[in-house]
Amino acid sequence: MPDTRFFEIVGPLTVEQLSEVSGAAIAEGHARDKLVKDVAPLESAGKDDVSFLDNPLYLSALSTSEAGVCIIHPERFKNAPDEMTLLLSENPYLAYAKVAAAFYPEAKPDELCDENSFIHATAEIGQGTHVSAGVVIGANAEIGSQCEIGPNAVIGPGVVIGDECRIGPAATVQYSIIGSKVRLFAGVRIGEAGFGFATGSDGHFTVPQLGRVLIGNNTEIGANTTIDRGSSADTVIGQGCRIDNLVQIGHNVILGDGCIVVSQVGISGSTQLDDFVVVGGQVGFSGHLKIGKGVQIAAQSGVMNDLAAGGKYSGSPAVPMRQWIKQAAMLRSMGKKKANKDG
Amino acid sequence: MPDTRFFEIVGPLTVEQLSEVSGAAIAEGHARDKLVKDVAPLESAGKDDVSFLDNPLYLSALSTSEAGVCIIHPERFKNAPDEMTLLLSENPYLAYAKVAAAFYPEAKPDELCDENSFIHATAEIGQGTHVSAGVVIGANAEIGSQCEIGPNAVIGPGVVIGDECRIGPAATVQYSIIGSKVRLFAGVRIGEAGFGFATGSDGHFTVPQLGRVLIGNNTEIGANTTIDRGSSADTVIGQGCRIDNLVQIGHNVILGDGCIVVSQVGISGSTQLDDFVVVGGQVGFSGHLKIGKGVQIAAQSGVMNDLAAGGKYSGSPAVPMRQWIKQAAMLRSMGKKKANKDG
């Protein structure tokens, strides 16, 4: 059960309500009016809890689980204990996410602008937006309604933020236009000057970075991630992206919609990712590349060339996944042979 | 000599006092009551300073050093100049660390809650704890005694912190239970939501992250490192760990006691490291792995499989160190041969 110091639960909810919020169907003949009090993993769930099975690795946990209700794929129906109430979904993890969000809605702030925040007289703050202590908001910034601005965050002059956004503690946002329902986690750095300089005989001369960062609706950006503003064109992050912690995105980069970028990835200047590209952790991209729609790139890869839509790639330099698997197998066998010979 | 703008020294201390704080033995017949004023490296130490020799590479520096006192391994006794007073220790670096800590104790804050900090009325702050300017502490947070909370740090609602902790400037801590004598350096992000979402036909839906971060006593966590809270179970960091800067630790990760994690490592969700695992810089781990006790992993490795206790590994994908050395040697020779042929 989540720690009540941090998480406030609503409910109980009936199985029927869970079905409604999640889109999962109640198994035929199962109790629609059963009361459910909380969410829990299969291993620790009790008779008042709802759990879920997504990864088939956990099938054995299902068979011994005491969860009162469980969300599972219709094909797993027979693997569940008889006494378990079942909610059937083609995408049990998605259904569970919606159920958990129903039990634990985001807390609505009950106070508005904290008297200890520093808001420029010309800034506009929308209705229901909560500005925490220590926040600094610059001249002419515009923040929408129902936003939460975390403690010690900094919103620079002229920045525009849409509705229902959550800006984490100690985050800084400058030179940016941000959509609605965007979440920026603690310590993100949006809109700093890009890494641009011209080198002459007496050293490096910084090139003014005159673009912005544009972020689409429903995008989330992880803690301590850095996204530089464009040099003259803009840096653009599409809608519905999920960007993890400690990612670096250079100036003039363009991400399409729905991209997933795992922690510690670095994307060099002017590279473009089309929609729904998935990038594993610690991948690096050279600059000025075009990565096609739906490309998937394995962790720690180094991408030095354009990649065609839909492919899977791995390695540094990155090659098609199938080819990389062979490379890795040969390298492994070479190491073993040599070790045997010498041994 | 350390810059007195930043470091306040106590002393002088006698050789006998140095022996007591460090556990190093005074060499037979050497002066117990000699006064020592400061610590210094072998190269620059003078007759009033204490130095140490740990790495045998510096043996020549020992022979020409003018240090009045030196901590060395008993086996190096003969390498020291005759006029040097010697403290003998099986672990000279550890003994030096304790001597240096005696000369330069952590400054005790002389003022308590800064009038410019923002502390919720329901938060509890222990005796002797110093809260710096710009700090924001949320509702029901509990902070122990003799802690130092650095400027502009943010401690979220409900967070529990033990005694004698040092929270760096601009650090943020949320959804966390933290032991005693823990140090969090500047800009750490503890307890942000993990990278969890379910993907449906209309995009990614964020899964509420309902766990916490638990951190054991005596653990230290480097600047700008991010540790996400658990999804339903907790993210757990054991006692006495040393985690460097810019490390990413995903939700539900478990670290045992005494682990060492060098800078820019990324550990994906639900991976478990047993006690005393040592991880080199920029290593990446896939999710859901089990890494055995005392495993050592070389820098830049990519760990994709469980690793048995006590082994040494390297490479991406990681293989046993011995095998990797062969791989690297063959690759190197292949590159050279081909270069010769073409040349």
Place this chain on the structure above:
Amino acid sequence: MPDTRFFEIVGPLTVEQLSEVSGAAIAEGHARDKLVKDVAPLESAGKDDVSFLDNPLYLSALSTSEAGVCIIHPERFKNAPDEMTLLLSENPYLAYAKVAAAFYPEAKPDELCDENSFIHATAEIGQGTHVSAGVVIGANAEIGSQCEIGPNAVIGPGVVIGDECRIGPAATVQYSIIGSKVRLFAGVRIGEAGFGFATGSDGHFTVPQLGRVLIGNNTEIGANTTIDRGSSADTVIGQGCRIDNLVQIGHNVILGDGCIVVSQVGISGSTQLDDFVVVGGQVGFSGHLKIGKGVQIAAQSGVMNDLAAGGKYSGSPAVPMRQWIKQAAMLRSMGKKKANKDG
């Protein structure tokens, strides 16, 4: 045209003025008194704009550009449309940088110490320096003239900062001596304790870190980058360096002048880079290395040995670039052959 919410333009400027600020020569017979209103990329520039051509990949954009004025290399003279006014430079990007800086000078702060900043009574703040809201400045800190200290930045006790520096929002600086015209971007962590501990039978014992960070004039350091202070000697960053975001620099590292370090690089303790070393993204260095003057290292390399001046290196472990290209080619062909055989 840059977004006027964020960027304030001066002008118009004549072609002659552009020639003066940039050092580019006006092409013979071209209009010296033509008025220019703004900078723009070749693709979108109009008759009142000045653009530039640096990368030959954009030659076709030049031929169709409607830019009124363009800075180009003398050799490209013939590629430009007849009606375009040309400024000729051996280094068009550098000349453009100077022109852009003339149109968009750094805004001078019009208010000085914000009433909402927290400055210790013993700190000294130079003339014309702007201290933003939420800034905390410690005892005996000395900050020069004409500096900009961003919102919620923290300057620790005793820190010295020269003239005309820009410290980004939420940056923290401790135990450091910083030159003039230095820029620290948002969230940098300068001067935290290095990763130093001695391991005994009862765990890790932290070694007091008694050095400082010294940063030379004209150096810029990217967002969320971390530079630890020395253990007893200092960590030193030379003049005119450009360090990107999310870089880690360990204790006692020494960087010469003019070094370029791209994002997410990690440099382990005591490693020394001579002047004008260029390091690609995500490179890792072991500790205690010496890297010669002008060495260039490709992205994602792992440097485990000293590197002689002037060389180019790649790979993990890093080898001479030429050798690495052969290695990569052989690996690629091996992967392909094996794939064919199996296929």
